[in-house]
Amino acid sequence: MVRKSASGRIGIADVAVKAGVSHATVSRVMNGNFTVDPEIAARVRAAAVELKYQPNPVGRSLALGKTDTIGIVVPDLANPTFQAILRGLSRAAAQDGYRVLIADSFEVSSEETILAGEARRRCDGLVLCAPRMSDAELEEIAPSLRPLVLINRTTAAAGVPSLVVDYGQGVQDIAEHLVELGHTRLAFLAGPPRSASNNLRLQGLEAFKAAHPQVEVTMLEGGSDFDTGHGAVDAVLESGATGILAFNDLVAMGLMSGLHERGLDVPGDISVTGFDDIPFAKYTTPTLTTAAVPITELGEQAWHQLRALIRNEESDAPGSRYQPKLEVRASTGPAKAARTAVHG
Amino acid sequence: MVRKSASGRIGIADVAVKAGVSHATVSRVMNGNFTVDPEIAARVRAAAVELKYQPNPVGRSLALGKTDTIGIVVPDLANPTFQAILRGLSRAAAQDGYRVLIADSFEVSSEETILAGEARRRCDGLVLCAPRMSDAELEEIAPSLRPLVLINRTTAAAGVPSLVVDYGQGVQDIAEHLVELGHTRLAFLAGPPRSASNNLRLQGLEAFKAAHPQVEVTMLEGGSDFDTGHGAVDAVLESGATGILAFNDLVAMGLMSGLHERGLDVPGDISVTGFDDIPFAKYTTPTLTTAAVPITELGEQAWHQLRALIRNEESDAPGSRYQPKLEVRASTGPAKAARTAVHG
DNA sequence: GCGTTGGCAGAAAGCGTTTTCTGCACAACG
DNA sequence: CGTTGTGCAGAAAACGCTTTCTGCCAACGC
Structure with missing residues (x-):
C-alpha cells in the first residue's frame, strides 16, 4: 500500500502522511531548510527513504520557474x-x-x-x-x-553574447603557409552557402588575395562532408591548383581519398589542408595540415x-x-614544378 | 501594457482577459477542442497572436503528466x-x-x-x-x-526491450575473412573491460577458436579510441600476428597510423580490421575492412x-x-609468408 | 406551457512542488 | 501576571496549464 496518490507515483503527500507532517514540512526538509525540528526532520527523511521518494522535477520547475x-x-x-x-x-x-x-x-x-x-x-x-x-x-x-x-x-x-572563431584569420594563415611552401595557385573548396563561417573564410581569402596579388585563388563550390571532398576531385584538378584549402577536415579527407584513388600523391603532387583539427586529422594518411579550433x-x-x-x-x-592555430602536418609540402590544368 | 501576470511572461490568463473569455476556453481553443463557438475561437486566436502567446510547456507537462x-x-x-x-x-x-x-x-x-x-x-x-x-x-x-x-x-x-548488435558473430565473420586470406596468427585488440559489447566479441572469438584450433589468437589489452590503437603497435608486433582485429574502427585507425609510422605496410605486412563502419572507415588509407553496424x-x-x-x-x-555486415575493403590482404615475432 | 435535453462557457479542482502567511506555544520581559 | 517576541509547523496560495463539473440558455417534444 505504498502508492497513495492517484498517479501511481509517490509524491510529497505520501511522505507527509507517512511522517505525520504537512507537505510544507516535507518540502522544507528536502530542501535543507533548517527551521525545522531535527527530530521531525529525521522522521521525514526516514519516511522519504522508506518510500523511495524522489521529488517530481516538473512540479518543482513550475513552482521555481526554472x-x-x-x-x-x-x-x-x-x-x-x-x-x-x-x-x-x-x-x-x-x-x-x-x-x-x-x-x-x-x-x-x-x-x-x-x-x-x-x-x-x-x-x-x-x-x-x-x-x-x-x-x-x-x-x-x-x-x-x-x-x-x-x-x-x-x-x-x-x-x-557571441562566441566566434576567426575563420578569416585561419584561412589566411593556411594560405600563407602554402605560399611559403612555394604554391602560387590555390583553390578553396567552399562550404554550405548559408554558413556564416563559410562567409568568414571567404572574407579572409579576399584579404589574402589583396595582400598577395601574385597568387591565384580559385573558388570551388562545395559542402561540409566527405562526399563533397571526394566528389570535388575533378574540379580541383581542373583548377590547376597545387594547394587546396578545404572547407573543413571532412572535406579534406574526402578529397585526399579521391586523389589517392586517382594515383596522385599528397603532398607530392598536391597539398591539401583542412580546418577544425578534428581528432581524426592526426590519423589520416598523410596526417592533415589544418587550423585547430578549440x-x-x-x-x-x-x-x-x-x-x-x-x-x-x-x-x-x-x-x-x-x-585558430595552424597545425602543420604531412599533407602539405613544397610546391611541385608548375602544373598545368589537366583539362582545357 | 502587454504583460499582466507577475512573472513577466504572458500566460493563458492574459489571453483570456484580452479575449474576454475564461482560461478554460482559451485552453480549449489552443488545443483544437471543437466544442467552442467559432466566433469566440477566432477572437481567442486573434488575442493569442496579438499577444504572441506561447503555452508554457512546464505547466502543460504538469497537467498532462507527460x-x-x-x-x-x-x-x-x-x-x-x-x-x-x-x-x-x-x-x-x-x-x-x-x-x-x-x-x-x-x-x-x-x-x-x-x-x-x-x-x-x-x-x-x-x-x-x-x-x-x-x-x-x-x-x-x-x-x-x-x-x-x-x-x-x-x-x-x-x-x-533490448536492441543488441551481434558483435560475437561480427568478429567471427572478420576472423573467418582473415583466415580465408591465409592468416593463421591473429590478434584481438580488446576494448574497455566493462563494455558488454567487448565481452560479446570475446565470446565470439572463443567460438571461433573452437572451430579453428589451428589458428592462433592472441588477446591484447586495449581501449576504444585512437590512442589505444596507436599505442598498441609494439604489442601487436610482438604478438607476431599478421591479422589484427581491432575493437572498433577508431582503434584500427590509430593502429594503422602507428604501423605506417614504423614503415610497415597495411595490408602488405599486416592486415587490420575495425568494427562499426563509421563514416570515416571509407576514407582511411588504406580504406578499412570492418563489420558494418547500422x-x-x-x-x-x-x-x-x-x-x-x-x-x-x-x-x-x-x-x-x-x-553486422562484413565490409571488405583495402586494409586486409593475403597473409605474407609466415612472420616471426619481432621481439623475443 | 412545462419538463427535458443538449450545446457551450465559466468555475473550480487538480497536477506536485515551493513559499508566504497564519497561528500556536512557549519563553522572556516589564 | 500580562504583553511582546520568537521558533516552528500547518494552511493556503501560487506556478500555468488541462479537464471535469456545474450551470445557463435555447430548442425541442409532449
Missing part, C-alpha cells in the same frame, strides 16, 4: 564540429547541475526558429549554434530567446556565458573571439 | 558510435514531436544510476545506451526507469520501441538483434 536545463540548436548533429560543441557544453553544464536538451534542425533554416522557440520555453537558456537563418530573422527572435548565447554568429540584438572549449565557454546570463540578468557578457 | 521528452544516457559522448545512436534517436523522436535530453556518464558507472534516474523523472521514457553498471544493478533499477529501452545490453527485468538505425529503432512502450503500456516489445 528547469535546470538548457537547450542547444544545431544545424546538423552529424557534423563532428557540432558534436564537439555539444560535448563541451554538456560536460560543463553537467558540472553545474544542468542538463542539455538537443534540437537538430537538419540544415532546414525555417525549422530553426520554431525549434529554438520550443526549446527555449522548456529550458532556462539557449545556445544557438551556427544558425542558418537570416540576420534579420535572427535579430528579430533573439530577444525572445534570451538568455541566449550564439556560436559562430553575431547579432545586433542586445544582451546576446571546439570543445567553445562549448564549455558557451555554458559559462550562458550561466552568467542565467544567474545575473545584468551581467553584460561580451562574448569572445577564438583564433 | 513532457514529450525522452532521455538518453551514454557512457561517452565523444564516441562516434554513441553519437550516431543519439543522432538516429533524435531524428526519429523529432518526427513524432519528441525532444531528447542527453546525459553523459563519462564512463563512470556509479554516475549512471543517478543520471538515469534524474533523466527519467524529467522525461516520458529513457534509452540506456551500453550501460557500464553491473547486471545486478541494472536489473534492480530497470523497473523504476520504465518505459525503458536498452541498447547493447540485456536485462532480466520484465518489459524492457548504428543510426539502431537509434531510430530505439525510439520506435520506446514509443510503443509510451503509447501502450501493454505492448510487449521483444527487442531485436542486429547482424
Whole structure:
C-alpha cells in the first residue's frame, strides 16, 4: 500500500502522511531548510527513504520557474564540429547541475526558429549554434530567446553574447603557409552557402588575395562532408591548383581519398589542408595540415556565458573571439614544378 | 501594457482577459477542442497572436503528466558510435514531436544510476545506451526507469526491450575473412573491460577458436579510441600476428597510423580490421575492412520501441538483434609468408 | 406551457512542488 | 501576571496549464 496518490507515483503527500507532517514540512526538509525540528526532520527523511521518494522535477520547475536545463540548436548533429560543441557544453553544464536538451534542425533554416522557440520555453537558456537563418530573422527572435548565447554568429540584438572563431584569420594563415611552401595557385573548396563561417573564410581569402596579388585563388563550390571532398576531385584538378584549402577536415579527407584513388600523391603532387583539427586529422594518411579550433572549449565557454546570463540578468557578457592555430602536418609540402590544368 | 501576470511572461490568463473569455476556453481553443463557438475561437486566436502567446510547456507537462521528452544516457559522448545512436534517436523522436535530453556518464558507472534516474523523472521514457553498471544493478533499477529501452545490453527485468548488435558473430565473420586470406596468427585488440559489447566479441572469438584450433589468437589489452590503437603497435608486433582485429574502427585507425609510422605496410605486412563502419572507415588509407553496424538505425529503432512502450503500456516489445555486415575493403590482404615475432 | 435535453462557457479542482502567511506555544520581559 | 517576541509547523496560495463539473440558455417534444 505504498502508492497513495492517484498517479501511481509517490509524491510529497505520501511522505507527509507517512511522517505525520504537512507537505510544507516535507518540502522544507528536502530542501535543507533548517527551521525545522531535527527530530521531525529525521522522521521525514526516514519516511522519504522508506518510500523511495524522489521529488517530481516538473512540479518543482513550475513552482521555481526554472528547469535546470538548457537547450542547444544545431544545424546538423552529424557534423563532428557540432558534436564537439555539444560535448563541451554538456560536460560543463553537467558540472553545474544542468542538463542539455538537443534540437537538430537538419540544415532546414525555417525549422530553426520554431525549434529554438520550443526549446527555449522548456529550458532556462539557449545556445544557438551556427544558425542558418537570416540576420534579420535572427535579430528579430533573439530577444525572445534570451538568455541566449550564439556560436559562430553575431547579432545586433542586445544582451546576446557571441562566441566566434576567426575563420578569416585561419584561412589566411593556411594560405600563407602554402605560399611559403612555394604554391602560387590555390583553390578553396567552399562550404554550405548559408554558413556564416563559410562567409568568414571567404572574407579572409579576399584579404589574402589583396595582400598577395601574385597568387591565384580559385573558388570551388562545395559542402561540409566527405562526399563533397571526394566528389570535388575533378574540379580541383581542373583548377590547376597545387594547394587546396578545404572547407573543413571532412572535406579534406574526402578529397585526399579521391586523389589517392586517382594515383596522385599528397603532398607530392598536391597539398591539401583542412580546418577544425578534428581528432581524426592526426590519423589520416598523410596526417592533415589544418587550423585547430578549440571546439570543445567553445562549448564549455558557451555554458559559462550562458550561466552568467542565467544567474545575473545584468551581467553584460561580451562574448569572445577564438583564433585558430595552424597545425602543420604531412599533407602539405613544397610546391611541385608548375602544373598545368589537366583539362582545357 | 502587454504583460499582466507577475512573472513577466504572458500566460493563458492574459489571453483570456484580452479575449474576454475564461482560461478554460482559451485552453480549449489552443488545443483544437471543437466544442467552442467559432466566433469566440477566432477572437481567442486573434488575442493569442496579438499577444504572441506561447503555452508554457512546464505547466502543460504538469497537467498532462507527460513532457514529450525522452532521455538518453551514454557512457561517452565523444564516441562516434554513441553519437550516431543519439543522432538516429533524435531524428526519429523529432518526427513524432519528441525532444531528447542527453546525459553523459563519462564512463563512470556509479554516475549512471543517478543520471538515469534524474533523466527519467524529467522525461516520458529513457534509452540506456551500453550501460557500464553491473547486471545486478541494472536489473534492480530497470523497473523504476520504465518505459525503458536498452541498447547493447540485456536485462532480466520484465518489459524492457533490448536492441543488441551481434558483435560475437561480427568478429567471427572478420576472423573467418582473415583466415580465408591465409592468416593463421591473429590478434584481438580488446576494448574497455566493462563494455558488454567487448565481452560479446570475446565470446565470439572463443567460438571461433573452437572451430579453428589451428589458428592462433592472441588477446591484447586495449581501449576504444585512437590512442589505444596507436599505442598498441609494439604489442601487436610482438604478438607476431599478421591479422589484427581491432575493437572498433577508431582503434584500427590509430593502429594503422602507428604501423605506417614504423614503415610497415597495411595490408602488405599486416592486415587490420575495425568494427562499426563509421563514416570515416571509407576514407582511411588504406580504406578499412570492418563489420558494418547500422548504428543510426539502431537509434531510430530505439525510439520506435520506446514509443510503443509510451503509447501502450501493454505492448510487449521483444527487442531485436542486429547482424553486422562484413565490409571488405583495402586494409586486409593475403597473409605474407609466415612472420616471426619481432621481439623475443 | 412545462419538463427535458443538449450545446457551450465559466468555475473550480487538480497536477506536485515551493513559499508566504497564519497561528500556536512557549519563553522572556516589564 | 500580562504583553511582546520568537521558533516552528500547518494552511493556503501560487506556478500555468488541462479537464471535469456545474450551470445557463435555447430548442425541442409532449
